[in-house]
Amino acid sequence: MQPVLNVEDVRKVEQDLTLEGVSLAELMRRAGHAVAQEVLDLGNLGPVVVLCGTGNNGGDGWVAAELMAKAGAQVEVMTPVEPESLKSPLALMVAQSAVNAGVPFFVAPSRDELDAHLAQAAVVVDALLGTGFHGEPAAPFDIWIDAVNASGAHVVAVDVPSGLSAQTGHAPGGAVFADTTVTMICLKPGLLSGRGRDVCGAIVLAPLAEQAERLVVEADPVAWRCDTADYLETLREPTADVDKYSRGSVLVVGGSTRFPGAAVMAAMAAARSGAGYVTLVVPDRIATVCRTHLLEIPVVGLPTNEEGMFSAGARTEIVKMAEQRSCVLCGPGMGVCADTVSVVSSLLECDVPLVLDADALNALSRMTTNRLDNFPELIRREAPLVLTPHRRELGRLVGQPGEPPSSLTAALEAARRIVWADGGSDICVVAKGESTGCVGVEIALLPKPGPACLATAGSGDVLGGIMAALLARGVVENDVLPLVCAFACEVHGFAANLAAEAHGSRGVMASDLIGNLGLALDAMEEQVSLAVAGVSPEEGE
Known part of the structure; x- marks a missing residue:
């Protein structure tokens, strides 16, 4: 059986992991690595476009972009703000690292510019909105979500497809249709229900730490997903x-x-x-x-x-x-x-x-x-x-x-x-x-x-x-x-x-x-x- 945790309980597991010596920065690095590996495993890569939001989900995307670039992939990042303007200290740190490593990025592209980049992409990494999101996406993310869905590229979502509530499975304003969702630490109920069944694609679980399984069980899962x-x-x-x-x-x-x-x-x-x-x-x-x-x-x-x-x-x-x-x-x-x-x-x-x-x-x-x-x-x-x-x-x-x-x-x-x-x-x-x-x-x-x-x-x-x-x-x-x-x-x-x-x-x-x-x-x-x-x-x- 696979445990399913409410989103608020996942945050507690993250905090408990820090008490056991796995820092939030290390968790972000491992999350980015899991996403990068999933993309690289697709093989025969063409250009990869990583869409990064302004929070820690975007930070995971910056880490993945840098790792893929170091592996020889042709990668570029789309960001709504200048990397140095990110308010999340962790996201700021990893974005600066990616920029220093030479990862090209484009700030606040217009819809036409975004469409042009996505038209050349073989893979799009969706790292816009994370598990804390609920409601309807605000600009520019609503436009970016629409552009991703119109692109025809293979889409890998980070933790949850943007626009989908990882808690409820609701997506009143539309959501990214992912081919694969790499979700961190454990399953969340919104990925398995509601619109999550339509937009998540194949769900890949990245535990991020060997202590995670024990801590997830101790957090009292809201449900367990049955295996055959x-x-x-x-x-x-x-x-x-x-x-x-x-x-x-x-x-x-x-x-x-x-x-x-x-x-x-x-x-x-x-x-x-x-x-x-x-x-x-x-x-x-x-x-x-x-x-x-x-x-x-x-x-x-x-x-x-x-x-x-x-x-x-x-x-x-x-x-x-x-x-x-x-x-x-x-x-x-x-x-x-x-x-x-x-x-x-x-x-x-x-x-x-x-x-x-x-x-x-x-x-x-x-x-x-x-x-x-x-x-x-x-x-x-x-x-x-x-x-x-x-x-x-x-x-x-x-x-x-x-x-x-x-x-x-x-x-x-x-x-x-x-x-x-x-x-x-x-x-x-x-x-x-x-x-x-x-x-x-x-x-x-x-x-x-x-x-x-x-x-x-x-x-x-x-x-x-x-x-x-x-x-x-x-x-x-x-x-x-x-x-x-x-x-x-x-x-x-x-x-x-x-x-x-x-x-x-x-x-x-x-x-x-x-x-x-x-x-x-x-x-x-x-x-x-x-x-x-x-x-x-x-x-x-």
Whole structure:
């Protein structure tokens, strides 16, 4: 796993490194060296243009320019101010060193002059705005960012592409589109979420000091990015000694006259994800239409109220069936009313692994007047509990119905309010978004994000079915629960990639994911085994 630190915590690690004998000047020298080496490794270099800002990020660029020039590269620096006018003492020192070494520089070029230099460049190094930046770039950096993106050159960003917030992943004024981002010390959340997924390109981590790894862990990472080998704990030994019950039984509770399809897709997803026996429980008014789509999955119809949802009379039978299953998924397409709220409340009291999705989460919000974190006794239980809110649902759960979390870090913070209020139960909040966080009491994990085609109605119902099937396989300990959820997210993403190959990146519907889940699960398990053995997927072919 790779630790991810908030930007303010990275600054503390830098300060701690100075206490251990690595000065800020040495860190800048090493950062510049990492950038220079990344550029030089590209080989067959043409001209390199380094765009340097006025802070320490610009200082990294000056160091890189001098090192590349000494290595024989044709380098020039663009700077908005005279080098001797830099206010950062460190940046001033390294800029003067580069100038004394004969590195050519150009001060405050016009747009036409900048375009002319960039047109000749094979590589552009973006060292304009660092990790402390947020908001919209001011002049001249907004113009320079636009010029870089229009240049067509290979772009290497220093620490973070200029214009992108390394904390939130927001870029309201536009950002440099980098081919490679060389980030220092550790990963930052904005690089992995929001616009960061579009503009960072390949992320190269430069630790800068051997003490950095220890200090980053001691700084209490906001999350950990999962590596493929980490999922070994989620796998089961392959065996032919199984039957449909030992593979796990899943009960899906959902559906309404308005949304019958959500429950159908969730049940099919659970079956395609390896559950040996899946049962779907729906309001009886839609049972027949559900049966026409599910040949292998029993559909049980229970009393329906006037609103087309489960009536109060369904609750007792749902609980009875739940207690006989390995896992229960509740919520897809269920609707929210007093009767469905009572169903969710009763299932929370069952001693069985439970996944609450969609309208089950909205029912929780209604039960707690949008402040689930103030009612931890509702979700405190012995069996595993997984909540799978998207950001609007998460906002409703923590008292922010009008202002849902707008970034990955805000979503992680909101999810932690729920799990920390719960205390020590076996709970995981899967905060879904363009980047998803699986938040447990002890750790928050970031699975590899899926493709953009997952942003479609019903995709979350499929994910709920995957999670229910994986939980149904056997007892999941508290410390492994977030890992199981993260693995489910990666299977979900893998299936989406397979579906996109067949239907195009814009043509994928949620139902297209289901037929690819078995293949995705097999492929993911194979990749985990290869990664643990130290074999790349290409070598394993």
